[in-house]
Amino acid sequence: MNNHISERITALRQQLGSSLAILGHHYQSDEVVQHVDFQGDSLELARKIPDLDAKYIVFCGVSFMAETAALLATKEQSVLIPDPKAHCCMAGTAPTQRVAKVLQEITDLGRKVIPLAYVNSTVGVKALCGEYGGSVCTSANAAIMLDWAMGQGDCVLFLPDKNLGMNTADLLRIPVQERAVLNVRDKDGLLDSDSLSRKLLLWPGVCAIHFRLKPEDVRLVQEDDPRPLVFVHPECEPGVVALANVSASTSGIIRAVREASPGATIYIGTEDNLVLRLARLNPDKHIYPLGAGYCSAMLKITEARLLSTLENLDEHAAVRVDSAIAPKARKALETMLDVMASRK
Structure with a gap:
């Protein structure tokens, strides 16, 4: 410093x-x-x-x-x-125009699709959520918001993080046969009819940091010491989450560390700045990164x-949102805040 x-x-x-x-x-x-x-x-x-x-x-x-x-x-x-x-590179996996095309294709088949965007998405995607009667979510409230969205239409398009979507679907016990990870790379034929018949459609994006963690990383630390606690973020793939003691949002991981017993050995699968800070703030515990690394953004x-x-507060360019889409994006955000307030 x-x-x-x-x-x-x-x-x-x-x-x-x-x-x-x-x-x-x-x-x-x-x-x-x-x-x-x-x-x-x-x-x-x-x-x-x-x-x-x-x-x-x-x-x-x-x-x-x-x-x-x-x-x-x-x-x-x-x-x-x-x-x-x-x-955020994850947000970049869901360009607004491509998302709009997918939503239109689903709608053209006569299905009422409710888009639910993880906040790691562009303002354009958030605006589409507002336009289609959907909302946004964070890793902390994904289960609440997905449960809400599933009751609003014929299907939900969860984007852009497929891992968060799958892990949240597991929490809500949405049957695997009711889910589909979409192939959105083919410009000529975005979707197939079988995928579009499912209740939960998952965009194929991932977080570059949490995607690095694999089940083998968890197994290695468990083999070295059968007693460690493993806390991971739900942006990790389901195989990692299944082996962890705790899968939680960033705030949830912080809370789990705080509540762990003194002397506990804890491996944490999320961004390393946070992990190393938690190690310094909790000297009575042995805290190590699982190996996700640092977020370059x-x-x-x-x-x-x-x-x-x-x-240079007055000279520094302020963040501006296009007035044509701002009301729709704001609607999606306010819907999340309203749903969360109603579930307290």
Whole structure:
């Protein structure tokens, strides 16, 4: 960490006071996290936005998170991301035009399709969810939102993460024969009639970080020591989840670590910035990464870029959402928040 940069950020935060709010995702580095006002996963941070009075909201995360903040912020607020090129590769697996074509193809067959997009998706995809009466979800509330969506139409298109979709379907005990992973690569024939007859249609995207983890990684640590606890994120493939002691959202993993017994040996299958931070914050436990690695998009947000943003709040390009799609995308997000409020 650069002490000069850190001190300058601290001074600017004090100077700006309540006009500034810095939000940071759990996958951010410690050098950035030390400066945030609110730290959390996607759902926690989205819930913060409507209650913020700050003129400037600086979002330390990836671009889809900043877009979500811009949708929920007021017109008087500016949402900024220190590096606008911090794009989630999973979101890139579901281009808006391709998703629109798939939804239209399903609709043309006379089926009422409800799209449910993981928040790791573009604002264009979120707008399609709003247009078709669907919603969005996070890893923390995927089961609640998928259960809701299954009751809204003839079928659900869950996107873009097939692993989260399959693991959530397992939790809800949706029969395997009612699911289909779509082949959306063929531009001439996107879908087949057999797939479209299923209740749950899964987009074939994955998270590049969690996709690295395989069942063999879990078996290796279990062979070395039969007593370790294994906590993984539900973006991991079902074979990994099946071998783990806990499969949970980022916040769920943090809670599971906190509740584990002193002296426990824990291997965690999620982004390494978080895992190493949990190891430092829980010295009474033996915590190790399972091997997912670092998210390259999250690493684009550095302490130096955060400082540059704070020094140029009015010149730094604010996150903008096309006014033509903003209401539909906002509707999808608000539906999630409404469903979650009704299920409390």
